[in-house]
Amino acid sequence: MKKNRAVFFLIFGAYHLILLLFTLYVRAKHQDPLALIGLLSWTGMFVVGSAVGLILLLVDFFWAWRANKEANTAEESLRHENNTLKAKLYDLQEQHKPVAQTTQPPVK
Secondary structure (H helix, E strand, O other), X not given: OOXXXXXXXXXXXXXXXXXXXXXXXXXXXXXXXXXXXXXXXXXXXXXXXXXXXXXXXXXXXXXXXXXXXXXHHHHHHHHHHHHHHHHHHHHHHHHXXXXXXXXXXOOO
C-alpha cells in the first residue's frame, strides 16, 4: 500500500472513530432530554460530517477503481511481453531444427 493511501485510511479511520465516540455520547445521554435538545444546535455540523463521510467513501471507490485499472493494464502488458518472448523462443528453436528432406521413391 502506498503512503498516500495509508494516510487516507488513517483519516477515514479517524472519521469513523469520531462517529463511534459521538454515538456512544448520545447513547449515554439518552435519558437527559436537555442534552439531546442541545444537540439540535449541532445539526449543521452533522450535515457537514455526513457530506465528509460520503466524499471519503467516493474517494476510496475512485482510488480502488483506478488501482484496479492500473493493475489490469500492467497485467495485459506483461501477458503481451510473455507472448512475444514465447514467439521469439519458438522461432529460435525452429531455426536449429534440421530440415526434413523428403525423398521421392525411384521412378521405374
